[in-house]
Amino acid sequence: MTSRQATTTLWRPTGPKELDLVRELNWRAWPPRLPDQPIFYPVLNEDYAIRIARDWNVKHNGAGFVTRFDVESEFLSRYPIQQAGGQTILELWVPAEELDDFNAHIVGEIQVVHEFRPAAGDCGSGRVG
Numbered sequence: 748m749t750s751r752q753a754t755t756t757l758w759r760p761t762g763p764k765e766l767d768l769v770r771e772l773n774w775r776a777w778p779p780r781l782p783d784q785p786i787f788y789p790v791l792n793e794d795y796a797i798r799i800a801r802d803w804n805v806k807h808n809g810a811g812f813v814t815r816f817d818v819e820s821e822f823l824s825r826y827p828i829q830q831a832g833g834q835t836i837l838e839l840w841v842p843a844e845e846l847d848d849f850n851a852h853i854v855g856e857i858q859v860v861h862e863f864r865p866a867a868g869d870c871g872s873g874r875v876g
Contacts, residue, residue, distance in 0.1 A: 754817035754854050757789040757839070758796035762808030766859070769814070774857045776850035780843035787846050789818075791828065791837040793860075801863040813861035822852040 759777070761769070768778035780787060790796050796813045804811030826839040841849050 752854070753820040755791075755820045755823050756815060756817050757791065758793050758860075759789050759814045759816070759857075760796045760799035760804055761812050761814060762804045763810050763812070764808070766812050766814075769857055775853060777846060777857075779846060785843050787841040787843060787849065788838045789816075789841070791839070792835045795836050795838075797861055800861060805863050805865055809865070811863040812859050814857050815860045816857040817854045818849070819852040819854060822849075 765778065769776070772778065777787060790799075793813065793815070800811030800813045823839065826841060829838050829840050830836060831838050
C-alpha cells in the first residue's frame with residue numbers, strides 16, 4: 748500500500764499568453780520565466796489571485812485567469828511564505844532557475860478556476876473574443 752503525499756493548494760493569476768504556454772505543457776507545468784522575470788510567484792490565497800487577475804491582468808493583457816494547482820507540501824517548505832501586503836496577501840517566491848524542480852513537484856493538473864474579461868463599455872480596454 749502506498750501513502751499519498753500531502754499537498755498544498757496554490758493559485759496563480761495569469762494572462763492569456765502564459766495560459767497558452769501552460770496549455771502547451773499539457774496543464775502539468777509552468778513555462779520558463781522571461782529574462783526580466785527572475786521570480787515565479789504562486790499565491791496562497793484565492794481571493795488575492797482573483798484581485799490580481801481581475802484588476803491587473805484584464806487591464807494589461809485583455810483577460811485574466813486564476814489557476815489552481817497542488818504541490819507537494821514537503822517540497823514547498825523550502826520557500827518561506829512572503830507577506831506582500833495585508834494579512835492575506837501571501838505568496839511564494841520561487842527563483843526562475845528552480846522552476847523545473849518546482850514543476851516536477853506539481854501533483855495533478857493546473858486548472859483554470861476563474862476567468863475575467865473587460866466589461867462591455869470599458870473605455871480603451873478593447874473587446875476580447
